Amino acid sequence: MTTAPTLTAPSATAPTLSDLHALDAAAMPSIFTLPEDVALLRDEVREFARTRLRPRVLDNDLAAADDFDWDIVRAGHELGLLRLTIPKELGGRGVGVLGVAVAMEELAAVCASTALIFGASMLGATAVLFSGDPQLQARFIPPFLGDEPVLACNAVTEEVAGCDLLIPAHAADAAEVMTARRDGDHFVLNGIKRFITNGKVAQWATVFANLEGYPGATGMTVFVVPLDNPGVVRGAVADKMGYRACLGTTLEFHDVRVPEENIVFGEANGWGYLNVQSNQARTIVAAISTGVARGAFDIAKDWAGERVQGGKPLSEQQFTARKLAEMAAKVEASRLLYLQAAYQAENMLPAPVFGAAVAKLFADRAAIEVAEEAMSIVGARGYCREYGLEKLVRESFGARIYEGTPEVLALAITDSLYGRRQ
Template sequence: MSDAYDNTLELNFDVLPGELEKFRLRVREFAQDVVAPRVQDLDAAPADDFDWDMVTQGHSIGLTRVAIPRDYGGLGFGMLGAAVALEEVATVCAGTALIFGAAMLGQAPVLLSGDPRLQARFLPLFSGDAPVLACNAVTEEEAGCDLIIPDNAVHARDVMTARRDGDHYVLNGRKRFITNAQVANFASVFANMEGFPGATGLTSFMVPLDLPGVVRGPVADKLGYRLCLGSELTFENVRIPAENMIGDEGDGMAINIAQSNMARASVAGISTGVARGALALAIDWCDTRVQGGRPLREHQFTAAKLAEMTSKVDAARLLYLRAAHKVDNELPAPQYEPAVAKYFADRVAIDVADLAMSLAGARGYLKSFGLEKRLRDAYGARIYEGTPEVLALAITESLYDEERA
């Protein structure tokens, strides 16, 4: 055996570095002690019901500022910390995880900007005594994927507009399906500069949502992720200072791609959490349910399903940990690893929840068991931050990228 490799070095994929491991355990305690007792009632509540107390308790342990650098009052754990934390919360409730995940996404363009003045103005606001939430306003009625695929930009239709007016920009348009829009203090908003076809002049702005002309629409009544609120944002001649522009005019497409490459690792963490929660229910059920004189887990068909489920959950976690680590250590954030992690984990969430349902039988079909909610939630991540089709394009593009080869 070659001595070129020091096999005494330990690669431990189960314990995170120092303070991050302690943070993960605090988040796990929050998920189990604060979120879990409320989930069933909140999931069944009217679509516009929102638990500010739960969010406040999550804020108190740092879930609204995980990725913000310590210089600006954040925890400084980057995307690795965000992904790990969101897995813990999503193991109990994906919707609660997305409240905090959407807030992080709203912060992402400012983090990516590298502009110390912009960062100093906005990032410390998320570290006060009371929770401050953000949202990321990209999607529109006629424009979704066209705002993230550069070759599609010219074909985008009816995109929200921005017009320069002295030392301000004037925004007009409507955004749809925006998580946290109903409760956020700020939105990172993407609008196309007037005079540019499609979305070829896409530009990003940080917009306080208490400005005149901002209208929050009704909350959508969703299949899953019911604990986070998704709604419309309408902008009617909203004037924002030019200093609120992120980057330069026309940088919006690049910023949107970069923030997606950042966020996909954390969304993969959410999907991994959904799968892990479903797996935990299945493990407990198969240990206590007796058929043919033996616990279900001792039957070959059941054992095969449990083995498949746990293998997929572990693989999904390893993929998102790799992706998040690369996002935190490479500039620009890579496209391939986050896309692969999300592509895989999103499918795993659905597959594992479905297999758990087949093992639980009639019990799994009951709301009180907690599994049918996880199955509903499992489908959500296939929509936001890249559908399987968009992710497949990103992955395949990377496979043929000469620089990657």
Template sequence: PYMGSDVAGIRTRAQKEGSDYVLNGSKFWITNAPYADYFTVFASLDPSKRHKALCAFIVDADTPGVRTGPPVEKMGHRASTTSSVIFKDAKVPAENLLGSEGMGFSIAMQTFSMTRPAIAAFSTGLARAAMEYARAYVDKREVFTKKLRKFDVIQFKLAEMFMKIEASRALYLKAAWTADKGENATVPASVAKAYATDAAMEVASEALQIHGGYGYIDQYPLEKLFRDAKLYQIYEGTSEIQRLILGRHVLDGYVPAMEKIPKWGSKKSPDN
């Protein structure tokens, strides 16, 4: 529950006992946990070794020692149940280990490369819905003797929304295409998730702004879209984590287009 973005710092323990692994610890933010038939669980053989000791397991939900906590109330995504999963001396057969010991971190990162494009797609759909609600509203709402759609400032807002939605769609499709080809999709997945989720938050906010006070009440859908958009910037790797990944890529993994950076100007002092 305390690790958040620090995947390597997972504290749930796995201890080998004969032909089984015994799990102890807890997980939080688990979607639909009370309804799951099985869980994919990441646990550490030795937390002091961080990512090198992580393992991944398939755990049946009805395993003795496994239970789920009560659902938590959330700001958004209220139709999706979220709760904790607790493990107390839960025995898991060794055959349920995914890969081998120590491969958990690698498996988690590979999984993110597949799931982050999907979050970007969710975000794009939300942003598109927000734009379409705003588009319909400005066609009906009248202020200062004319419809909102006649004002340049409104058209500019809609144009910005549309640009961000189109860019988001192109980015998640590229990430999904890369993953489908079996290539390393880490970078395009991070680009897509960071951009599309931030764009969804921005578009939802602007669409709500266009609706004015009506956007702030639950009789219109904008307040729900605004609340839902925020989660996309948090789960499956926060927007900040995506930027860390991309910053490191630019510095250490990016292949420059220019073989040699050209020199500009003169080393001589302007006074010479």
């Protein structure tokens, strides 16, 4: 009788799918070779995920919905993950969209929740960094450079305005319920934001609100709001199916006064920024989905190489080999699409909406398909929590919801094809 192998983390000796890229890098076309600094960052984050993150994944996933692992955030902060996108002249690492996306894939291959914690914080800080406003940067960026970790969040989604903010090609057709009313040299914010990642633990938020009297989202304005301001209420944490280690919560704003100097990009200029931000966010989510798919693939690959049935490993049996090949192809294609989208965004190339939407649409679907196939290959052990695969299956579904559902992405893609948006 053949003893069934134990299902563990991917082998440290056998090459993973990502390792294959480094086996013959010198012979590969330059378009597929990461810049040296990005490759070094990838290796740093991969080692962090393997040694520091993986041992905590199961406990964090099984913890209560409102538990938060500040220790792993602190460890990531020591690595520099919270200052990746901060320019070097401000004390950060000066990493662009490409490097961030690659780092998020590495984290997500082990724990998508952790990738989302760091990714959402970077997204929240992006507006201040993009603004080029010295006073905003002097007030809100230094905490990211201190000894203790500080998180930000990005408050866009509302009870009745999630996809309604992303579907329309024009601001007048978009739904924005949260309001901002001028009162002297301040604005008074009222409204409720939903499912805000890091909302429970962030120090401040980038908040999108519509100026009173403007139709649709034509008055959308971006505010930086410290979450200890009077009138801000952090609501209950959502008890989610996946991404359980990152906290998504409601943020309520009841007559919250914000000084006008906390406006980013000026009054009624938030719609354009939201679309730029959305392209970057979709690219990052595509990278996270790629990481989830890769994590599931590596588990299935190791299992199929060790599990013997009918006298030979599953990996040598035609039916399983075909599955593994198709899974590998989906991971590879997902990676190439998000790398292309990241390159477009970082270099301000044409058609960023199209590239980011295509990357996310494909990678999100690939993550679900690869995770499900991995479960079918591994079988009963994969269905048990202690092996980690069922977590990846749960998390594979999450990315299809945030930063654009498949339907929203399809509209963005076809709008681009017909010239309705770029």
